[in-house]
Amino acid sequence: MDNGWNIVVCVKQVPDADDVSIDPDTGRLNRSDAEAVLNSPDYNAIEAALSLREAGGGTVTALTMGPPTAGEVLQVAVGMGADDGVLLTDRAFGGSDTWPTSLALARAAEELDADVVLGGEETTDSSTGQVPPGIAAHNGWAQLTYVEELEARPEEDRLVARRDVEGGYERVAAELPVVVAMGFGENTPRTADLHRKIYAETEFEPTEWDASDLGVEDEVGMAASPTQVGGMATADPVPREQSMVDSADELAEKIGEVR
Numbered sequence: 001m002d003n004g005w006n007i008v009v010c011v012k013q014v015p016d017a018d019d020v021s022i023d024p025d026t027g028r029l030n031r032s033d034a035e036a037v038l039n040s041p042d043y044n045a046i047e048a049a050l051s052l053r054e055a056g057g058g059t060v061t062a063l064t065m066g067p068p069t070a071g072e073v074l075q076v077a078v079g080m081g082a083d084d085g086v087l088l089t090d091r092a093f094g095g096s097d098t099w100p101t102s103l104a105l106a107r108a109a110e111e112l113d114a115d116v117v118l119g120g121e122e123t124t125d126s127s128t129g130q131v132p133p134g135i136a137a138h139n140g141w142a143q144l145t146y147v148e149e150l151e152a153r154p155e156e157d158r159l160v161a162r163r164d165v166e167g168g169y170e171r172v173a174a175e176l177p178v179v180v181a182m183g184f185g186e187n188t189p190r191t192a193d194l195h196r197k198i199y200a201e202t203e204f205e206p207t208e209w210d211a212s213d214l215g216v217e218d219e220v221g222m223a224a225s226p227t228q229v230g231g232m233a234t235a236d237p238v239p240r241e242q243s244m245v246d247s248a249d250e251l252a253e254k255i256g257e258v259r
């Protein structure tokens, strides 16, 4: 690639996990009081995308699907250094499970002529970890999951990953285009540069696409979602025995007693 890779990073807006509760009567998440924030693992995906651009050139485009307010997470990505952002928003997307969500993101990645698509390991609100593999499946692209480290090899059109596997790690080389699910906490996300952050919040306007722009209007939404939610129940907190200690020595003694 003469001009570097087209790198797309998928970011999702989620309710702040500290503010979310479950309505005990309906079993549904109470999201309304929670602040909407960028999914924490996606900071690692953005950092990996920006590092890849530093290694091999190219552009980083942040991509999100959600309501119009989801554009706020694109501002975070642009503030950190992404070149541009695309918001997929349409009432037709409402009720989509991971399959149509992955489809819309996959079509957008194709539209952006992506060489590398990055996502987080999972979200803090649904936590399926299915979306990056779903994008790869819809487009028939290679996938690298549970990634700890990436090495760009632009001269070979390949991306090499160190992947977490049970009991150790493996190194895998993938041909482009490739979808990467970056492991949570595997790098240190940079803080936004002040001037870039001001640009992101005052001047930046994302490109907006709806379902018909992507040609998926009949393949998204509740009707196109194979997941069936059978029910949800809340568990009462288990009462735990508590006692106060006056010193570290006394604490050590008590821990010794229960071992």
Ligand SMILES: Cc1cc2nc3c(=O)[nH]c(=O)nc-3n(C[C@H](O)[C@H](O)[C@H](O)COP(=O)(O)OP(=O)(O)OC[C@H]3O[C@@H](n4cnc5c(N)ncnc54)[C@H](O)[C@@H]3O)c2cc1C
Residues within 6 Å of the ligand: 010, 011, 012, 013, 039, 041, 042, 045, 063, 064, 065, 066, 093, 094, 095, 096, 097, 098, 099, 101, 102, 105, 118, 119, 120, 121, 122, 123, 125, 126, 127, 128, 129, 130, 131, 132, 225, 227, 228, 229
């Ligand atoms: C029947 C059903 C109906 C649903 N209806 C709705 C609804 O009406 N509204 C709603 O908000 N949710 C709805 N959901 C939840 C929605 O399907 C998931 O939030 C979505 O598919 C992403 O799955 P996840 O959060 O598990 O992502 P994961 O697979 O855990 O996410 C991994 C990574 O994929 C990327 N990613 C995930 N989602 C997005 C996204 N939207 N945009 C960009 N990148 C993304 C991120 O990089 C993320 O770190 C519904 C789910 C079901 C089962």
